[in-house]
Amino acid sequence: MDPNSTYVKTAKGQQEVQSRAFGLPLRSRTLLIMVDGRATAGMVIDKGKAAGNATAYAAMQELEAQGFIVIAEAPAGAPAESGTPERSLASARRYAIAQMRALPGPHGPAFVERLESAADRGTLVTMLERCRNAVQVATNEEGAKRFWAGIEARLP
Secondary structure (H helix, E strand, O other), X not given: OOOOOEEEEOHHHXXXXXXXXXXXXXXXXXXXXXOOOOOEHHHHHHHHHHOOOOOHHHHXXXXXXXXXXXXXXXXXXXXXXXXXXXXXXXXXXXXHHHHHHHOOOOOHHHHHHHHHHOOOHHHHXXXXXXHHHHHHHHOOHHHHHXXXXXXXXXXX
């Protein structure tokens, strides 16, 4: 785990936070709650250690290994990274999911569920267009343009 990477909760991680569905130990669950898509892993680990969790690094590694958190891609408002992203439906889906998790407001999780369940290219592209509209409403036209540019860079 790279302490400089930023992580977001997966659907499984969100489910654990909302309902304790997987019964994580208290200290691991506390770290999971601190994962917000903005703080780096190192920042979350340091906060955990400051709160008395001496095994915060190992707990974060376990959260990642068990699928509660994943590395976030840059939010729609962030400048584009250098390099060319992978061109695949999976890459476009991962990018959109990371964007929707970082979206301000209550609607991101519903979009994440729909993106994860999109079974074919047509359904996924329809959902991606709806996500673009949601990004525009939650941020602005420029945020929506950056979101769609990220999608176009990944769609095959």
